Amino acid sequence: xxxxxxxxxxxxxxxxxxxxxxxxxxxxxxxxxxxxxxxxxxxxxxxxxxxxxxxxxxxxxxxxxxxxxxxxxxxxxxxxxxxxxxxxxxxxxxxxxxxxxxxxxxxxxxxxxxxxxxxxxxxxxxxxxxxxxxxxxx
Numbered sequence: 001x002x003x004x005x006x007x008x009x010x011x012x013x014x015x016x017x018x019x020x021x022x023x024x025x026x027x028x029x030x031x032x033x034x035x036x037x038x039x040x041x042x043x044x045x046x047x048x049x050x051x052x053x054x055x056x057x058x059x060x061x062x063x064x065x066x067x068x069x070x071x072x073x074x075x076x077x078x079x080x081x082x083x084x085x086x087x088x089x090x091x092x093x094x095x096x097x098x099x100x101x102x103x104x105x106x107x108x109x110x111x112x113x114x115x116x117x118x119x120x121x122x123x124x125x126x127x128x129x130x131x132x133x134x135x136x137x138x
Contacts, residue, residue, distance in 0.1 A: 023050075086109060086117075100117035100120070102117050103117065
């Protein structure tokens with residue numbers, strides 16, 4: 001809550017929501033201190049990654065990347081066919097570097113501009129072999 005409520009002035013009343021009870025939560029720590037969070041909410045074959053936050057003094061040190069990679073891996077284990085998130089506009093590039101792409105227009109959540117981003121689908125080895133066999137056919 002420190003990042004969203006204190007730093008970004010998101011009202012505490014909307015920071016906690018009904019998805020908190022059914023989400024899988026992640027906590028990054030350093031020397032026993034909480035320095036980052038994320039969550040995954042799975043729903044009907046899709047998974048939404050949210051509440052990504054890293055304390056300002058720990059940004060740019062790989063904490064967010066590790067949290068996001070863990071959240072993606074968990075979403076895949078849950079069987080998600082679509083993995084998406086709502087990225088704050090200033091950090092879209094961070095998510096793009098990890099395989100997400102923007103879809104749709106800018107919208108506001110808690111007064112902050114966001115864009116929906118979807119993880120580019122990775123082909124599995126079966127799909128790659130199928131694609132290669134089609135290339136050789138006429």
